[in-house]
Amino acid sequence: MAPGIAAIPSARRLSRREVFGIAAGAGAASALFGRAARAAGAPVRGGHLRFAGLTGSTADTLDPARMSVASDYVRGKSFYDGLMALDDRMIPQPALAERLESDDFQTWHVTLRRDVAFHDGATLTAADVVYSLNRHKDPAVASQQWMAAQEMSRVRATGPLTVEIELVGPNVDFPSLLGMDNFAIIRDGTKDFSTANGTGPFVCTGFQPGIRTTGRRNAGFWGVPAWLDTIDLIAIADDMSRHDALLSGDVDIIASANPRLVRMLRARGFGLMESPVGTYTDLAIRLDQMPGSSADFVTGIKYLFDREQVRDSVFLGYARIGNDHPIPPEDPNYAADLPQTMHDPDRARFHLKKSGMGGRDLELFCSPTALASVDIAVLLQYAAERAGMALGIRRMPVDGYWSQYWMKTPMSFGNTNARPSTDMTFALSFGSRAPLNESRWRDPRFDALLLQARAERNEGVRRRIYHDMQAMIRDGSGVCIPAFTTSLDAFDPKVRGLRPNRAGQLMGYGFTRSVWLDNAVGHP
Structure with a gap:
């Protein structure tokens, strides 16, 4: 380790004083985004990249606090930075924070990088951090992380480039929370998000919600500059239209490639990137109303799911079987010894008949956006x-599905992206007061274990706690998770620098920071 670097690479390896630090200069965080490019060969600067995602609507936003879908996160990663950044294995690394320190995991001290500029030329200061974090606790902001932000009881500047964050209780995984896209740093006092004023590698040059977002390389970026000159981000919800746009050369990268079209894409010379991510599509049965208020109905539906069929027929093998809890098999905290819930038509029939729901009008709400x-x-x-x-x-349109049907109806399908830590996965979606508690499941013992795990320094003890919590979710909640997806992203062979990332599709949505165009290798 070079002199001056005091770093513990993961919050899972703890000492009495937790320190995330970097050396002066470009630093580890900027190297994080440049590493993929160097690994793929000599990068080329310049060019215009066109990308088509799956989701886009009038609800598209440039406000980091309100970002909720993949297209939002791609914009966020292009225009903004957080205090921390999650690497390929979802381990937090320093970004705008030069150092993040704590003696007790409850009071955290942030030292910011010097000479970081927003896109409007203003210099990053502690006031920007205080404003960015505190606004999540304002209900009027409608932050996606309102509940997580309540963990921060006080955020205050202790100097021009230093901030103290006091939590309501110890949390070993707090650095991971600061690496979430929603906690990106904006300029103090910002309320207008018709454009983005961040510190990220691209400057926003155009934003039309549901239509198009454009950007150009930020010449004053604090880290490794982006290779691309300009980016053009659109959404094409229709599956075949999105693939046709790639095949015809109208776009260079598409998200969410259809597994049924993988063979054809490869035969035509296009690249496919497979990333085993913790993203899942689930059916949420609300337990606070019929039919979910019948435990037999919920049990019967879980027995109905043929998980192998979902993996093989829907995802064509590009998935890993789920067990009705949100921790994927590749996660170190995955409870591998929990008995797998199996497809059992006889048991399903028994419980469904016992529930008395057979004669009722029952509907599954779904949408291409999930x-x-x-x-x-x-x-x-x-x-x-x-x-x-x-x-x-009930197949609902993309526009409005998340706001009008998801979690609003008795049975709706949802998508949940990979979370940076087990604590956050549980806290955001399964705690009794969690804002994304899709099935309205509440268990006081689960809530108590969540707090216990946050304060536990012994990794082995925490893993055993997380094991019990997975079992509680599987057996008690109304969430059915048949499989974890393997993210498939398709691209023209001239696109270089892509590599798998556990944090989500397209390098955890941060691909624009790393890729470049090799125009000598264009598609024939």
């Missing part, structure tokens, strides 16, 4: 029919 949910709904409908129960399917 990845593969329409196909999964069809499989579940067929399995229910064989078990003597009729399930209708």
Whole structure:
């Protein structure tokens, strides 16, 4: 380790004083985004990249606090930075924070980088950090991380470039929370998000919600500059239209490639990047209303899911089987010894009949914006029919699905992206007061274990606690998680520098920071 670097690479390796630090200069965080480029060969500066994602609507935003879907996160990674950044293994690394320190994991001290500029030329100061973090606690902001932000009882500047963050209780994984895209830093007092004024590698040059976002390379970026000159980000919800745009050369990269088209894409010379991510498509059955208020109904639906069929028929093998809890198999905290919930039509029939729901009008709400949910709904409908129960399917449009139907109806499909830590996965979606508690499941013992794990320094003890919590979710919640997706992103061969990332599709949504265009290798 070079002199002056005091770093513990993961919050999972703890000493009495937790220190995340970097040396002066470009530093570890900027190297994080340049590493992929160097690994793929000699990078080339310049060029215009066109990208098509799956989701886009009038709800698209440039406000980091309100970002909620993949297209938002791609914009966020292009225009903004956080205090911390998550690397390929979802381990927090320094970004705008030069150092992040704590003696007790409850009071954290931030030292900011010097000479970091926003896109409007203003210099980053502690006031910007205080404003950015505190606004999440204002209900009027409608932050996606309102609940997580309540953990910060006080955020105050202790100097021009130093900030103290006091938590309501110890949390070993707090650095991971600061690496979430929603906690990106904006300029003090910002309220207008018709454009983005961040510190990221691209400057926003145009933003039309639901239509297009454009950007150009930030010449004054504090880290390793982006290779691309300009970027053009659009959304094409229709599966075939998105793939046709790639095949015709109208775009260079598409997100969420259809597994059924992988063979054809490869045959035509296009590249495919496979990333085993913790993202899942789930069916959430609300426990606070019928039919989910019947425990037999929920149990019966879980037995109806043929997880192997979902993996093989819907995702064509590009997935790992789930067990109705949110921790994926590649996660170090995954409870591998929990008995797998199996497809069992006889048990399903027994519990569904016992629930007394057979004659009711029951519907599954799904949408193309919830990845593969329409196909999964069809499989579940067929399995229910064989078990003597009729399930209708309501396929809703992309625009408005998340605000009008998801979590609002008795049974709806959702998508959950990979979280940076097990603590955050549980806290955001399964705690009794969690804002994304899709099934309205509440268990006081689960809440107590969550607090216990946050303060536990012994990794082995924490892992055992997390094991018990996974079992509680599997057996008690109304969330059915049949599989974890393997993210598939397709690209023209002239696009270089892509590599898999556990944090999500397209290098944890941060691909614009790393890729370049080799125009000598264009598609024939």
